[in-house]
Amino acid sequence: MIAAVAGLALTVSVWPAAAHFMAHAPSSAWADEADLLGLQAGGTLGLQARLQPEVISTGVAVAPLYLNPFRSVSGLVPERIDQGVDFSGSGPVYALGDGIVTNATAYSPGWGGGWITYQLTDGPDAGLVVYLAENVTPTVVVGQRVTPSTVVGTMFEGGSGIETGWAQASGLSAESQLPEAGGIGGGGPFPAVVGVNFDQLLISLGAPVAPNRYQPASGLLPPNYPAN
Secondary structure, eight states: OHHHHHHHHHHHHHHHHHHHHHHTSOOSHHHHHHHHHHHHHHHHTTOOBSSOOEEEETTEEEOOBOOOTTTTOEEEEEEEESSSEEEEEEEEEEOSSSEEEEEEEEEETTTTEEEEEEEEOSSTTTTOEEEEEESEEEOSOTTOEEOTTOEEEEEOOOSSOEEEEEEOTTSSSBGGGSGGGTOOBTTBOSSBHHHHHHHHHHHHTTOOOOTTTTSOOBSOOOTTSOOO
16 A cells, blocks of 8 residues: 555656656657748748749758749739730839849840840749840849849830740840741741740739630740740
């Protein structure tokens, strides 16, 4: 009887210490909860990821982000897909992702307005070049490194709106004009396949759909471009 009472007393005295240890024992539950809260916070901010995050260690997630470059444009209206994608509206236009500016001029004779290009340096489309043209004023300079938070140009209301899409590696003009993409220039026929491809990317990031998105497309999609 005495031994039983002593054993009970010992158990009672040890229990608080055991409970304290259990409360601080390593657990992966906090990491799962942190991941969930992080993803919910990203959704609340409207961030659109091209890829699902890849968990590389407990509590750490990595995903290359491409964001909607027109998320702050006022009165944004999709017009059509031609060599790229046309929009009207006014306001700041951000870089699609991390990149380096290769052209930035307020007037290009070939486009009748601004001409901005930057080469993506991260994510699934790294190495490809994006252009922004026509009714846009550059806010960057050649050689500048940009991120999805960098304003590369300011759209303004004008007769032609702006056009954006995949540019040639040289940065001289739209990719659609090259033989590898079907040699489709300013005269059409539209929509160009390369233009549709870029529109698919913008749609995946939250941009509005172009009116001629589902019309038969002309030209070719070069093998180094994403299938989206």
